[in-house]
Amino acid sequence: MKSEPDAFSWQDLWDAPKRTTFWDGVRNYQARNLLRDDIQEGDGVLYYHSRTKVPGVVGIAQVVQAGSPDPTQFDPKEPYFDPKARREEPTWYGVHIQAQGPLDEVVSLEQLKAEPKLAQMAVVQRGQRLSVQPVTAAEWKQVLKMGQYAGAGR
DNA sequence: GCCAACGTTGGC
DNA sequence: GCCAACGTTGGC
Numbered sequence: 001m002k003s004e005p006d007a008f009s010w011q012d013l014w015d016a017p018k019r020t021t022f023w024d025g026v027r028n029y030q031a032r033n034l035l036r037d038d039i040q041e042g043d044g045v046l047y048y049h050s051r052t053k054v055p056g057v058v059g060i061a062q063v064v065q066a067g068s069p070d071p072t073q074f075d076p077k078e079p080y081f082d083p084k085a086r087r088e089e090p091t092w093y094g095v096h097i098q099a100q101g102p103l104d105e106v107v108s109l110e111q112l113k114a115e116p117k118l119a120q121m122a123v124v125q126r127g128q129r130l131s132v133q134p135v136t137a138a139e140w141k142q143v144l145k146m147g148q149y150a151g152a153g154r
Numbered sequence: 155g156c157c158a159a160c161g162t163t164g165g166c
Numbered sequence: 167g168c169c170a171a172c173g174t175t176g177g178c
Contacts, residue, residue: 030173127170129163
C-alpha cells in the first residue's frame with residue numbers, strides 16, 4: 001500500500017490508536033477490486049512511502065478487517081465524496097490495517113528495481129500507479145529479507 | 155463507441 | 167516543479 005507521508009505516514013499509523021487505521025479514499029476501480037474482493041483479514045501489507053525523497057517500503061502492517069464500504073463516498077463534506085455512489089450498492093471500499101513493525105532498513109524503490117527476484121513485482125513495473133497493489137509470497141519474503149525485518153511489536 | 159481533452163499520480 | 171503514463175470524461 002502506498003501512502004504519501006505528508007498525508008498519512010508510517011509514523012502516523014504507528015501512533016494511531018491500536019496502530020490501526022481504515023484505508024479509505026481509494027478511487028480507482030482496479031484498486032477497489034483488490035480492496036473489496038481479494039484482500040483478506042490476516043494478509044500482510046508492505047507499507048510504501050511515495051512522493052518522498054527516497055520512495056520505498058518502510059514498514060510492515062497487517063489487514064485486520066477485510067473490505068467494507070468507504071463512508072467518505074457518501075459524505076458531501078469529504079474530499080473523496082462521490083455523488084454517484086449509492087448506499088445499497090457502494091462503489092468504494094477500504095480495509096482496516098494495523099502496523100506490525102518498521103523495517104530495520106528502508107527498502108528503496110531503487111533497491112526493489114535492482115533486485116532480479118523482484119523483476120515481476122507490480123510496484124517496479126513502468127507506469128504502475130495503483131495505490132494498492134498485489135504482492136506475491138515470494139516477493140514478500142524477499143522484501144522482508146532486504147529490509148532485515150526482525151518481527152512485530154518493536 | 156471513438157478519441158481528444160483533461161486530471162491525477164508519482165518518480166525524478 | 168516537470169512531465170510521462172494512464173485513467174476518466176464527454177462531445178460527437
